Amino acid sequence: MSSASQDIESLANRDYAYGFVTDIEQDSLPPGLSEEVIRSIAAKKNEPDWLLAWRLKAYRGWTKMTDVPRWSKVHYPPIDFQAISYFSAPKQKEELKSLDEVDPELLRTFDKLGIPLEEQKTLTGVAVDAIFDSVSVATTCKEKLSELGIIFCSFSEAVQKHPDLVQHYLGSVVPAGDNFYAALNSAVFTDGSFVYVPKGVRCPMELSTYFRINAANTGQFERTLIIADAGAYVSYLEGCTAPMRDENQLHAAVVELITLDDAEIKYSTVQNWYPGNKEGKGGIYNFVTKRGKCKGDRSKISWTQVETGSAITWKYPSCILQGDYSVGEFYSVAVTNNWQQADTGTKMIHLGKNTRSTIISKGISAGHGEQSYRGLVQIRPRATNARNYTQCDSLLIGDRCGAHTFPYIEVKNASSIVEHEATTSKISDDQLFYCQQRGIDTEDAISMLVNGFCKQVFRELPMEFAVEASKLLSVSLEGSIG
Amino acid sequence: MLEIRNLHVVVEGKEILRGIDLSIGPGEVHALMGPNGSGKSTLSNVLVGRPGYEVTQGEVRYRGRDLLEMKPEERAREGVFLAFQYPVEIPGVSNAYFLRASLNAMRKHRGEEEIDAVDFLGLIKEKMKLLDIDMSLLNRSLNEGFSGGEKKRNEILQMLLLDPMLAVLDETDSGLDIDALRIVANGVGTLRSERHAVLVITHYQRLLNYLVPDFTHVLIEGRIARSGDRALAQELEQRGYGWLEAEQAQGSA
Numbered sequence: 001m002s003s004a005s006q007d008i009e010s011l012a013n014r015d016y017a018y019g020f021v022t023d024i025e026q027d028s029l030p031p032g033l034s035e036e037v038i039r040s041i042a043a044k045k046n047e048p049d050w051l052l053a054w055r056l057k058a059y060r061g062w063t064k065m066t067d068v069p070r071w072s073k074v075h076y077p078p079i080d081f082q083a084i085s086y087f088s089a090p091k092q093k094e095e096l097k098s099l100d101e102v103d104p105e106l107l108r109t110f111d112k113l114g115i116p117l118e119e120q121k122t123l124t125g126v127a128v129d130a131i132f133d134s135v136s137v138a139t140t141c142k143e144k145l146s147e148l149g150i151i152f153c154s155f156s157e158a159v160q161k162h163p164d165l166v167q168h169y170l171g172s173v174v175p176a177g178d179n180f181y182a183a184l185n186s187a188v189f190t191d192g193s194f195v196y197v198p199k200g201v202r203c204p205m206e207l208s209t210y211f212r213i214n215a216a217n218t219g220q221f222e223r224t225l226i227i228a229d230a231g232a233y234v235s236y237l238e239g240c241t242a243p244m245r246d247e248n249q250l251h252a253a254v255v256e257l258i259t260l261d262d263a264e265i266k267y268s269t270v271q272n273w274y275p276g277n278k279e280g281k282g283g284i285y286n287f288v289t290k291r292g293k294c295k296g297d298r299s300k301i302s303w304t305q306v307e308t309g310s311a312i313t314w315k316y317p318s319c320i321l322q323g324d325y326s327v328g329e330f331y332s333v334a335v336t337n338n339w340q341q342a343d344t345g346t347k348m349i350h351l352g353k354n355t356r357s358t359i360i361s362k363g364i365s366a367g368h369g370e371q372s373y374r375g376l377v378q379i380r381p382r383a384t385n386a387r388n389y390t391q392c393d394s395l396l397i398g399d400r401c402g403a404h405t406f407p408y409i410e411v412k413n414a415s416s417i418v419e420h421e422a423t424t425s426k427i428s429d430d431q432l433f434y435c436q437q438r439g440i441d442t443e444d445a446i447s448m449l450v451n452g453f454c455k456q457v458f459r460e461l462p463m464e465f466a467v468e469a470s471k472l473l474s475v476s477l478e479g480s481i482g
Numbered sequence: 483m484l485e486i487r488n489l490h491v492v493v494e495g496k497e498i499l500r501g502i503d504l505s506i507g508p509g510e511v512h513a514l515m516g517p518n519g520s521g522k523s524t525l526s527n528v529l530v531g532r533p534g535y536e537v538t539q540g541e542v543r544y545r546g547r548d549l550l551e552m553k554p555e556e557r558a559r560e561g562v563f564l565a566f567q568y569p570v571e572i573p574g575v576s577n578a579y580f581l582r583a584s585l586n587a588m589r590k591h592r593g594e595e596e597i598d599a600v601d602f603l604g605l606i607k608e609k610m611k612l613l614d615i616d617m618s619l620l621n622r623s624l625n626e627g628f629s630g631g632e633k634k635r636n637e638i639l640q641m642l643l644l645d646p647m648l649a650v651l652d653e654t655d656s657g658l659d660i661d662a663l664r665i666v667a668n669g670v671g672t673l674r675s676e677r678h679a680v681l682v683i684t685h686y687q688r689l690l691n692y693l694v695p696d697f698t699h700v701l702i703e704g705r706i707a708r709s710g711d712r713a714l715a716q717e718l719e720q721r722g723y724g725w726l727e728a729e730q731a732q733g734s735a
Contacts, residue, residue, distance in 0.1 A: 425573065429533065434570045437530050438580075438640065439558040439587035448583060452574025452623070 029087040035059065038187055041087050045156055045190070048163060058176035058186030065180050072343040073372045073404060074312050076248070076285065084219045084250060086188045145203075150234075151196040152207050155223055158194035165196055169227055173256040173293045173320070181252040182289040185221045189254070192222035197232035197263075206462055208237040219250040226256070228263035230296060235266040237465055248276075248311060253288045261296030261323065266304070268461055269317075270469050273309035280339025280368075283311025290317035291347075294326035294355075302329040303346065304460045306469040311340060316374065318347035321355035321383075328357040331457040335473060336369025336401070345375035345406075350383040350416070359390040362454050364473075365401035372404040379416040386416040394424040395453050397446075425453075447473070483508050483679045484529075484549075484648055489540035491521075491528050498524045500704035501540070506648070511670075511680045513690055513715060516701035517723045522683045523567060525701070526652045529681075530564045531557055544648065559591035563646030565637040567653045572624040577636065580624045581606060581643060588644055609642045613669050630657040638669040649673055650681045655689035667692030687719035702730050 027044075029037060038059055042052040068079065145152050151162060158166050176186035193209045209224070228234055251273065257265045267290075276283025286309075292301035303317040319328030330346035348357035363371045377388045394403035405422055427449050435445035451458070451470055458466045484506040491499040498521045506512050516522050528535045529542065531554035542549040549557065572580065586596045597605070610617060615635050625633050634654050641649055651670065655663055670693055673680055682693060690698075690712065698714040700707045700723070707726045708714065718726075 428570070430570045431572055433532055433554065434566065434572070435584075436554040437558050437564055437566075438584035438644070439555055439591065440583055441555045441587075444583070444587075448575055448580075449572060452572065455574055 027088070028085050031085045032082050033059075033084070033086055033188065037086055041188060041190060044087065045159070047159055050167060051159060054171070054176065055187050058183050059188075061177040062180070062183035062187055065183060068180050069314075072314055072374070073370070073406075074314060074341040074343050076312055076341075079248075079250060079285070081184075086219060086221070087190055144205075148201050148204070149198040150201060150203055151194065153194055155189075155192040155194050155225065158225075162194070162196070165227065166194070166225065169225055169256065169258055170223075171256075173258060173291050174254050174289050179289060181287045182254050185223060185252050185254045185289070188219075189221045189223040192224045192253070193226075194224070195226040195234060195236060197228045197234045199229045200231040201229075202232070203234040206235050206237055208239070210239045219252065221251075222253045224253070224255040226258070226265055226267070228257075228259045228265050228299075230261040230263060232260075232263045234264075235268070235462060237268045237270070237462065239270050239272070248283055248285055250285045250287070251310075253290075255288070255290040255317075257290075257292030257301055259292070259294050259296060259299035259301055259323075259326075262298045263296060264300040264302070265292065266302045267292070267317070268465055269303075269305040269307070270465055270472065271305065271307045271309050271313070272472060274311075275309045275338065275340050276311040278338050280311070283340070284309065286310035286313045286315065288315040290315060291320065292318070292328070293320040294323050294328065294352075296326070297323040297352070298325045299323050300327040300329070302327075302331075302460070304329075304331040304457065305333070305344075306457070306461070306465075306472065307332070307334040307342060307344060308472050310342075313340075313342040313344055316345050316347055318349070319357065320349045320351065321357065321386075322351045323355075324352040325354045326352055327355070329460075330357075330359045330361070331460045332361045333364070333454045333457045333469070333473070334362070334371060335364045336366070336371045338367040338369065340367075341370045343372045343374055345373045347376040348378070348388055350377075350379045350386040350388070353382065353384045353386075355383055355386045357386075357388045359388070359392070360456050361390075361392045362457055363392075363394045363403055364397065364450060364453070365394065365403050366397035367401060369401045370404075371402065372406060374406040374408075376408040376410070377418055377420075378409075379411045379413050379418065381412045383413050384415050386413065388416075388418045390418075390420045391456075392420070392422040393453070394422075395450070396424065396426045483545060484681075485543040487541050487543075489525075489528070489542060490538045491524055492536045492538050493524060493534065497538070498704055499528070502701075502704075502706060504699065504706065506679045506681060508647075508679055509674070509676045510697065511674065511682065511693070511695045513695035513698045514681060514683045514701055515685070515687075515698065515715060515718060517727070518685070520701040521704045522685075522701055523652055526564055526650045526681075526683055529557075529650055530554060530562060555587070559588055561647035563641055563644060563649045565634075565641055565649065565651040565654045567656070569625050569633045569637055571626045571628075573626050575624050576621055577624050578602075578606070578620040581640060584640065585643055606639075606643060609639055612642065612672070613639055614665055615639060631659070631662050634658055634666065635662065638666050642669055642672065646673075647677060648679050648681070650683065652683050653685060654682075655684055655686065663689055664692050687715045690715045700726055702727055705730065 029040060035056060038055050042055060174182050177183055195207055197203050226236060257267060259265055273284035273286055294301055301319050305317060307313050317330060321328050328348050332344065334342045334344050336342050345361060346359055359375060361373050363373055365371045373392050375390065377390060379386045392405055396403055403424055407420055409418055411418060431449060432442055432445050436442065450473055458469060461469055486502050486504040489499055489502040490497060502525065514522055524535065537550055582602050589596060613635055619632065628636060637654060654666060658666060667689060670680060682695065694712055697709060698712060699709045700718065707730050
């Protein structure tokens with residue numbers, strides 16, 4: 001091993017900074033899944049009958065799905081779905097009127113994570129919804145938003161206060177039976193965020209949700225639904241962390257986005273779930289279904305994701321481009337270090353005329369990390385003059401990791417133009433040494449090289465997030481060469 | 483400035499340098515010549531601390547300090563610069579960004595403030611003009627798609643920008659046409675002062691027509707076979723290395 005590599009190796013592998021557990025009284029269901037469990041989730045949340053019926057239908061469908069998806073290039077032992085608790089909530093008073101009533105221990109947790117829930121966050125132009133073990137504990141800046149008619153609340157609250165909107169759109173993009181984990185989520189989801197931006201309104205601040213898994217042996221199944229009515233615009237951010245535990249924990253979320261005519265949703269994710277330790281023990285299974293539908297003409301959905309955490313990531317934020325002239329974008333940076341695995345990418349389904357999509361995917365593998373880009377570009381027969389541009393780059397650090405690309409392209413309309421570019425490159429000892437010879441130390445050099453590689457994606461992130469993402473990247477890759 | 487004593491270096495189990503003694507004082511320009519495989523590049527790599535070179539005997543002192551104890555980035559920050567024979571490509575990192583990061587690493591080490599983008603641009607443009615480098619090179623990824631000549635000139639640009647105390651040029655002249663040679667030689671010429679010292683490693687005498695060394699050394703099979711002034715370089719140009727190799731073989735027999 002070269003001495004440059006030893007330098008990197010010897011940089012203390014900074015521990016996962018969010019690995020602590022909050023000691024808080026939990027209201028949990030015993031492990032196991034059955035119709036009874038689903039009924040009691042619905043009862044605890046005082047849900048309307050139609051929602052219970054929807055859950056049960058999803059559950060029955062799920063029980064008929066005999067096996068978890070096996071087509072992705074990730075490996076993990078079978079999950080015992082009866083060993084998971086499907087509901088866990090911090091015990092608190094029924095209705096919270098203000099943040100003062102939230103358990104201080106909980107507020108301290110979010111504080112530790114660097115997420116101040118106090119309204120001061122308004123000053124920075126971000127409204128926050130905080131989800132702790134599947135339950136929303138606080139949503140900030142509500143008043144300011146409601147003046148504009150924007151609804152930003154927990155999913156549970158939306159079910160109670162805006163049942164028509166929820167019933168109309170829930171499952172309209174990701175049907176309950178879409179896939180194994182989406183079906184499971186539909187049956188047992190407990191909370192999530194809900195956003196509705198009315199006609200012609202441009203949301204003046206970033207809306208943000210922070211997801212936190214705390215309790216042991218629980219799964220997190222949140223559901224997010226965002227609707228941008230005609231001419232509306234919203235930018236939404238999500239961040240995720242979890243404690244360090246030796247067992248793997250399942251996170252199976254569903255996100256649905258809908259844009260009507262001329263509307264735009266920008267959805268950014270910085271995912272930093274616990275990735276497991278250096279030997280590959282523990283970590284989150286991040287099996288997520290994210291999909292947006294550009295329902296209206298000239299509407300736009302843009303996904304930007306920075307995926308640095310989780311033991312296994314399995315997600316394909318996708319766009320259904322139904323409206324004519326609608327636009328779908330996918331910008332992704334995914335990092336796999338140590339024993340992390342990721343199979344991620346997107347689907348761009350072109351239905352409408354003159355639809356356009358762009359895919360920029362940057363995969364970084366280090367340690368024993370394994371990573372696959374999997375993407376589908378589908379041009380349907382009616383999608384005249386559709387265009388897609390895909391660029392898919394992989395960066396390898398060290399020689400024990402892997403990068404794979406699985407692009408699927410299906411074109412049924414001859415007037416379309418589809419482009420695909422792919423590259424694979426490596427950070428070499430020579431590059432690092434060159435930087436050192438110019439006075440730049442190894443840590444800064446790696447960060448510079450990786451940031452250079454990710455530049456196209458980072459510039460899509462809102463400013464605050466871009467800085468955070470860039471820092472997160474350097475931490476995730478520390479000790480990655482050897 | 484630089485004091486090399488009895489330096490022995492092993493690379494992949496083979497002894498490449500077999501007892502080098504060399505002393506370079508401030509204000510001096512030294513040329514190190516020698517046939518392929520004589521150990522010229524090994525010496526330059528050892529001086530900048532490249533991994534994979536094992537020093538088995540001897541010592542190197544730089545401005546009174548033990549150079550071999552210093553990490554590569556520390557040597558750089560203390561003013562040791564290598565113009566690489568084969569500069570690497572770094573995609574996605576613009577030449578300008580890299581140069582500024584490098585300059586700021588040096589400034590930070592000296593306890594100076596970081597240079598801001600505007601001042602930097604002024605500084606770099608002035609140096610680029612001196613070396614007749616196209617401004618578009620600044621916004622391109624470092625060395626990516628640069629021609630051989632552009633890469634070499636870019637090395638010299640970095641050297642002028644960082645203003646090192648000890649500059650080592652490893653075959654910077656190879657692959658350059660006469661005009662480029664002259665420009666590079668002029669660039670190195672600006673380092674001729676009491677503050678600086680230069681070690682030019684070259685296979686050919688050519689560069690030395692423009693860049694006149696104070697001392698010339700010939701490296702043969704890991705030892706300095708002969709030292710002299712500029713006239714030695716010209717003698718080598720006429721007679722080749724063969725006679726020195728023969729002499730050395732006799733000497734060690």
